[in-house]
Amino acid sequence: MKKQLNFVLSLLVLVGLMSCNNSESSSKQRKGALGSNAAEKVYVAPGEYDEYYAFISGGFSGQLSVYGLPSGRLFKVIPVFSQDAEKAWGYNEETKPMLNTSHGFVPWDDSHHPDISQTNGVVDGRWVFINGNNTPRIAKIDLTTFETTEIIEIPNSAGNHSSSFVTENTEYVVAGTRFSVPIPQRDMPIKDYKGNFKGSLSFISVDPEDGGMDLSFQIMMPGFDYDLAHPGRGESHGWFFFSTYNSEEASTLMEVNASQNDKDFIAAVNWKKAEEYIKEGKGKKMPANYAHNVYDEETHTATSTMKKEVLVLDASELPGLVYLLPTPKSPHGCDVDPSGEYIVGNGKLSANLTIHSFTKMLAAIEAENFDGDAYGIPILKFEDVLAGVVEQAGLGPLHTEFDGQGNGYTTFFISSEVVKWKLGTWEVVDRQPCYYSVGHLMIPGGNSREPFGDYVLAMNKITKDRYLPTGPEVTQSAQLYDISGDKMELLLDFPTVGEPHYAAGIRADIVMKNSKKIFKLEENKHKYAITTEAEARVERNGKEVHVYMSMIRSHFNPDNIEGIKVGDKVYFHVTNLEQDYDVPHGISMIGANTSELLIMPGQTETFVWEPKQVGVWPFYCTDFCSALHQEMQGYVRVSPASSNIELSWSLGED
């Protein structure tokens, strides 16, 4: 009844708003965006939901933030590549293996390009993939839990930048190397780069059932810089396109030396052909060493496995695997339109956009009309593959997305704007400024056959005077434009976590229905889990002590522990026995050299405490869980190493 009343009321409000619009519409033109209804377009009333999820990468924060659009409200920061003390990510015993690499534990990375899994060319909302740029890794975030559940390291790669983009049915998530390196790594002079360094393009298969990732194969390429990538779709499904710069193969003063060639390339990779070559046994097994880290939702624990081999295909030796499309001025973004016909090269030192045609490319390949080769890889003729040029659209084009209505939207870093242009006629139809220096932009569903063409989100590197100042370091930002009309309209700008490097968006209803509320206790297979309070106990094994502890409103069991000694290594394995939505508990121990634990209902997590001082030391619940949250506390008695006090534990004994 209440709901119905609310509905009627909101209808009345809507009617009211609409009639306002009508009366104001004539004056709107003169007042611009501020005089229009921008505010109400982004207003999501208390208790109402946003229309879209936006997964915005944190760049140098190493994480992935979850926002709602159009409101720009932040819901969660998902820890991915960086330790997060708030959620004990990389601090508790369960998740430390997630950050393991061939270089050991790496507690940070630079997270760049999130991409949502697809089925039949449309975003399906099952997983988000994101690349770690610095120590090459690809992570998978499960959108039932909004947690990182898998991280795979990429061998033979450096600066994992042209990543992590998925194919139409999430057959592969693809990762390309930005920095070419000696492959395999070896001790050699840097000046001998040319001809000796190599680039690698990695194809990671994704299990359609459980999403399990496996480094299926790598394609060895000349020593260029592989900058960005996008998959073919529709007719061009089976191909993958990578932009390159530094076809000069320079290794120093790159800003000059890698900018000498008038044209670099977009590399068109035929991955279906790669699969054929592998079937024919043309792939070569190469020794490698890389970590594959998997988080199991039932054991609530991650394991890290070192893999020792990778299957390699050499593009110089295998005809038909890769073709090079000359593209002017060190192209950065490499974007494919929803039909799969047009491949846009955003030549970042140019004022123009170059658009290649997939059909023309196939025809040129068929005619074997080549303009020489690079290390055995055929170079197609620029004029043969060119579909069109968007002339003088702005300065410093970086990235393009599409609205599914026949328009492209390109960011221009130097002239700081988003420019809308028409596919086919290549004419500029609108432009809007960005505040300031826009990098990527995102249309929800943008990397798919069917973008949701309501909004575009521009992500800015610099904000200067846009917000209240916060000392020398100020926030970066995202700006939301309404693109449902002929003209773009700036609706909102909001601060972001870290660098909003790139984002992926999806209609909320596709994802929210799968979001888990709790972990089921009966499915908890953690090695040290307890599912009832009766199982709570403390066990000693030499100097190692294992506390099997439970938490439920509003007490720990046990909450008094005696018989711990200085020099012990105490593992607190804590299970949240709640089975109610949104009732996490936390735990922290005075002086523990680690973070708190924040444990969801039905979950078990572990922290280690090595008491160094005799005394009675308290622990407490860190998440305000209930009316008796302040009473949710306990004590551990720590005796000298020589003490012979028996191990004992209790709850509620007087």
Next chain:
Amino acid sequence: MSLGALLILGLFVFPLWNITLEAPQYPIPLGMDIYINDFADTHPHDIKNINLMNHYVGMKYIPESIPEFKIFPVVIIVMSILGLLIGIKAGYKWFLVWFSIMAILAAAGIYDFYLWEHDYGHNLDPKAIMKFTNPDGSIMGFQPPLFGTKDILNFTAHSYPQLGAYLMAGGMGLSLLAFFIGRKEKRASN
């Protein structure tokens, strides 16, 4: 008459009664369905969560099982068989007898439910975390309503019959209807 006797078997499939608790923290309310042989969660883990809430005021846990869960099913089966036999073999006056026995049993059941509710709401742990008193100084009870809706602290409790109860009432109604039809026919034939 026979249909009426069969309808009461619906009690084995559908809940008899439901108690639902609403609170600001529970936009999806907590609920318990009462069957003739079980207490069941309306949503998974609801009873566990009701117990968790109630322990703050010293209420006992809702038991896994109560003796009534053994007695009620037997009574219903016996009454159903009896009803069927009466329907096939006996005269219309027996229909009224069956209806009367059912009515007495139902009343007894409701009274039993009330007694349990009263004990559940008033027999509180003396060490309860939170003790509330009524304006007159007596200890506040937390008995859910027998029928209807009632505010208890931050909760609004609803207690209403469910499909099982309606089927039983329908079955009883049919037996009464059968009685009247039988009587009418008898008179007509006289």
